[in-house]
Amino acid sequence: MTDHTVKAFDKEIVGLRTMLAEMGGLAEEQLASAIQALSKRDTALADQVIHGDDRIDELERQIEENAILTIARRQPMAQDLREIMVAIRIASDVERIGDLAKNTAKRTHAISEPLPRRLASGLKRMGSMAQLQLKNILDAYGRHSDAMAMEVWRSDEELDALYNSIFRELLTYMMEDPRSISQCTHLLFGAKNLERIGDHTTNIAENIHYLVNGKTLSEGRPKKDTTSTFNPADE
Amino acid sequence: MQLVTNSIITPPNPAIMAERPVKIEARNVNVFYGDKHAIKDLSIDIPDRAVSAFIGPSGCGKSTFLRSINRMNDTIPSCRVTGDIVIDNKNIYDRDLDVVQLRARVGMVFQKPNPFPKSIFENVAYGPRIHGLVKDKTDLEETVVTSLKKAGLFEEVKDRMQHPGTGLSGGQQQRLCIARAIAVNPEVILMDEPCSALDPIATARIEELIDELKQNYCIVIVTHSMQQAARVSQLTAFFHLGNLVEFGDTNAMFTAPVEKRTQDYITGRFG
DSSP: OOOOSSHHHHHHHHHHHHHHHHHHHHHHHHHHHHHHHHHHTOHHHHHHHHHHHHHHHHHHHHHHHHHHHHHHHHOOOHHHHHHHHHHHHHHHHHHHHHHHHHHHHHGGGGOOSOOOHHHHHHHHHHHHHHHHHHHHHHHHHHHTOHHHHHHHHHHHHHHHHHHHHHHHHHHHHHHHOGGGHHHHHHHHHHHHHHHHHHHHHHHHHHHHHHHHHSSOOOSOOOOOOOGGGOOGGGO | OOOOOSSEEOOOOHHHHTTOOEEEEEEEEEEEETTEEEEEEEEEEEESSSEEEEEOSTTSSHHHHHHHTTTGGGGSTTEEEEEEEEETTEETTOTTOOHHHHHHHEEEEOSSOOOOSSBHHHHHHHHHHHTTOOSSHHHHHHHHHHHHHHTTOHHHHTTOTTSBGGGSOHHHHHHHHHHHHHTTOOSEEEEESTTTTSOHHHHHHHHHHHHHHTTTSEEEEEOSOHHHHHHHOSEEEEEETTEEEEEEEHHHHHHSOSSHHHHHHHTTOOO
8 A cells, every 4th residue: 555645644553553463462472381381280380371461451552652652643534444443342352362371371370280191182172273263363454354354264163163072071081080179160261371372363353354445244154163052961 | 317427436424415416417528718628527416415525636626626516717717617517406507507696506605704894784685685595684683693593604793793794803804704605695615725714623613504504505615624525525526637536525535535636635645
């Protein structure tokens, strides 16, 4: 896109994008560390994640402030208006992703026993899938690519499916050995956090779609998370 | 008449077009100033009881087209208009058309308020009197008061109706000009940058007034302020180099325009 006649306007928009890129990068790091902390029961790393979240929150505040100032100063229209509104919305999704990573890390403290092998590998797979979703959606935003965003939007199904199987597995462990309930509950929340992160990446995908096309996505997303109605007594 | 055009006409919001018949139909309109081709083969349907805004860079032809809707360009000797502009099934460029009558039906408000050097009362009373629209003095007084009320000026001037119109503030003068235009019962009101000489408060009052007037009139406004177009209009037309580039729903135009030229202009990237 060609430049604005008022150069400072370009700078403000580029500034928002840069801050959002930094924020996204931090969220990726936080998520990677949180998953590692949980699977290795590394409490020191977990603490690092917990403190690292402040910077993400700070960036979200800055993005929001700058976006509001730009709206007040420039009265943006069309593509510019969408760019700014979408930056605010994506920042809030990334901030939530940061919170979820932090919450996942926190649970490391509550887990005393090494995880059963199958469960550990399931969680690890979920973690790397969530990381990939996050990485891809941030790339899609960086390139303003609707196609890449829609790819992420569609592939969230797999993360949902994996969450379902982990959910069932954890229930089985808990039924077999009630002493594991406390630990499994924490792991369940951890897995739920990863699943939620996937949902936030689809929100971002929808925003990228709007940013590029000027139209909101009307079709419903295929959802595979069935755990909210699942009851083992029914099986 | 079917609309055939090379401009992008996005389907206007159905809520805008429902129960709003087309008031002004322009077909293949060309306007020349001597050798200069100012409007190029323009076709457009402007609905009644709605505000249509014309935007575009200086010299794009938006004011020229606005002025051709009440044949204001007739006064410029080198100016030539071809094509049809039809208001209520009557081509306003027909030879047998009475231009004075036309200008009563199609009123105009200009960039700079231009009250007559007469009293406030006389400014508004002049039109109805020369057009023979009132039967007696009471009738005339009533028309003046109603028009001033519709223009949102009555309360401010009711105690000084005999004072000169030129003694009012800029915003009040502009509302006086609107009252003067309304007094002759027009159907269409053309406004050529009506707020560009006014402060933000006076501008807000005119915009509020435009919003009320659109219940009863077909309003066409030329404005350089994109925000004003976005605020007051239901439909927006973007002009560039004598062409109508895009015409459609204002909300869509300012969030996601179809044409790249429209996008570049409204986001401040032009040229």
